[in-house]
Amino acid sequence: MALCLRYVRNSGDAVEVxxxxxxxxxxxxxxxxxxxxxxxxxxxxxxxxxALDSLRKQKMIRYHEMPTATEEEPGIENEAIxxxxxxxxxxxxxxxxxxxxxxxxxxxxxxxSHREVADMLGISExxxxxxxxxxxxQLKQIINPMEPNV
Numbered sequence: 113m114a115l116c117l118r119y120v121r122n123s124g125d126a127v128e129v130x131x132x133x134x135x136x137x138x139x140x141x142x143x144x145x146x147x148x149x150x151x152x153x154x155x156x157x158x159x160x161x162x163a164l165d166s167l168r169k170q171k172m173i174r175y176h177e178m179p180t181a182t183e184e185e186p187g188i189e190n191e192a193i194x195x196x197x198x199x200x201x202x203x204x205x206x207x208x209x210x211x212x213x214x215x216x217x218x219x220x221x222x223x224x225s226h227r228e229v230a231d232m233l234g235i236s237e238x239x240x241x242x243x244x245x246x247x248x249x250q251l252k253q254i255i256n257p258m259e260p261n262v
Contacts, residue, residue, distance in 0.1 A: 113126060113127075113130055114202075115156065115159055115160070115163075116129045116130050116133075116159065116163060117202070118202065118205070118206075118217045118221065119160065119163035119164065119167070119214065119217060120163055120166065120167065121206065121210075125166065128166070129159070129162050129163045129166050130159070132162050132166070133155075133158050133159040133162040133163075136158050136162060137155050137158055140158070156222075160218070160222065160232075161232070164214070164232060164233070167210070167214075204251060204254050204255065205217065205247075205251070207250075207254065208247055208250055208251070211233065211235075211243055212243045212246050212247045212250070213247070214233060214243075215229055215233070215240050215243035215244050215247065216243070216244060216247035216248075216251075218232060218233075219240070219244050220244065220247075226240040226241055226244075
């Protein structure tokens with residue numbers, strides 16, 4: 113359920129995505145090949161794709177090109193992040209614009225490459241990089257005010 117909540121904006125949609133994904137898993141179980149990877153990884157990929165399909169169906173993902181990220185990636189202090197629990201960090205990530213949030217989750221959290229993210233979302237690799245850079249910039253702006261002034 114937590115994986116679903118990273119991709120959709122409310123718990124009702126998350127439950128629907130989870131149910132749809134499990135239905136797909138059960139229907140396609142015969143296609144699973146253990147030689148290609150772990151069952152968990154296969155199921156996770158189905159769940160992520162189901163969440164993205166749901167967002168596309170709701171026309172929540174907007175496809176447009178963004179300028180290529182040219183400046184240095186903004187950094188976020190590890191100390192500031194370590195003071196947040198998982199729910200707080202998830203809440204901050206969910207404040208990002210949807211496509212930026214999706215790119216951040218797919219790249220930074222789930223470990224997909226920019227090429228894979230671009231293919232999954234129908235954007236260019238440069239746009240994927242821009243959204244990741246923008247996510248980091250916005251998260252830094254949100255998190256830094258939370259740091260105590262020393």
